[in-house]
Amino acid sequence: MIVYEYFRSSAAFRLRIALNLKGLTAERRFVHLAGGEQRQADYRAVNPQALVPYFVEGDFALAQSLAIIEYLDETHPDPALLPVDARQRAWVRSVAQLIACDIHPLNNLRVLNYLADELKVDDEAKTRWYCHWINEGFAALEKMLEGRKIQSTFCLGETPTLADICLIPQVANANRFKCALDAFPTIVGIHRHAMTLPAFHEAQPSRQPDFPKPLSTPET
């Protein structure tokens, strides 16, 4: 399997966590989003939507991080990333979608570019936009988490699910933009706990081969 990705893409971050949890190794191909590589003809020929991650397995190609992760979960079921119980599974999916549909798309690079380039929104207003949607989504999510009826160190239960796979990259984004998370102690606690696991820790942007090296660090 081949995965097209970018260190900072939080949708790619999700997929890296899922692959790590399942102990799967993909051939990794890096597309430099901030440099506009995704809009070049080479990558458009791979994925016409010009987004990452993109998954290729033989003659089968697939976009959309959640669809890819559920496909991996069905084809490599151990460990499961969704609960067995239909209601619990639905709840986990709803958390994943709260993040993947209601927060992340609004703060995606292409949207921030549109705000700046087309609507002439300045950096301060762009950061307010960014944190606004995180705040709206996390406020609802924190309430959902408070209402859980089972003991949980992750979003639901004691093992990571698709919900955590979406939440942890979203918290990393919130931290990068310095959005206040004081009102969301449950979310912050899940993030802190998950990042102690190698599957999450090793998937973060700063641990990826395409993460830019600081100029002051001598090559060794």
Added chain:
Amino acid sequence: MIVYEYFRSSAAFRLRIALNLKGLTAERRFVHLAGGEQRQADYRAVNPQALVPYFVEGDFALAQSLAIIEYLDETHPDPALLPVDARQRAWVRSVAQLIACDIHPLNNLRVLNYLADELKVDDEAKTRWYCHWINEGFAALEKMLEGRKIQSTFCLGETPTLADICLIPQVANANRFKCALDAFPTIVGIHRHAMTLPAFHEAQPSRQPDFPKPLSTPET
């Protein structure tokens, strides 16, 4: 089961199609989004995220249209809304998510309100924004559809799936905002075909009990 919804919400439109396809009847409660009813304490107590649709079944409550529809598909499997084959199922989910993650959230009412109220974006620029994200998403989707390897009158095959359930309301939105769809003949063809089915036709906004009656129509 109870469904909180609004005639114009395209996420609610998706759920109405799914219920119709499965022959399920829910108790329907209408939340007037354009009037701001979703932000009032009454509805916040039901769904803290203040969005529709919202699904309640006994003591189980669920947000997110795709999570709700997959839950219904698992608990009421006939007719299936996802193919049996893992790759086909993943592809259908990726089409659904292209719409539900990459188009629809950017054009949601709360986002259009933020553009107008916080960023002082005028109506013309708002419509450009609206059609821009539809155009980006549909261009990629049209290519995906052109690449299909099986005979299809719907997004994949001869029966409606989760992909069509997402696509048809998105085309309705595009038409409402008069976005040009000439470049997307496959999408337009699927929409035309699907709307001949009662499950889709009866789910459209204008057929809902909370659709505003024209003032000129005498009550009968």
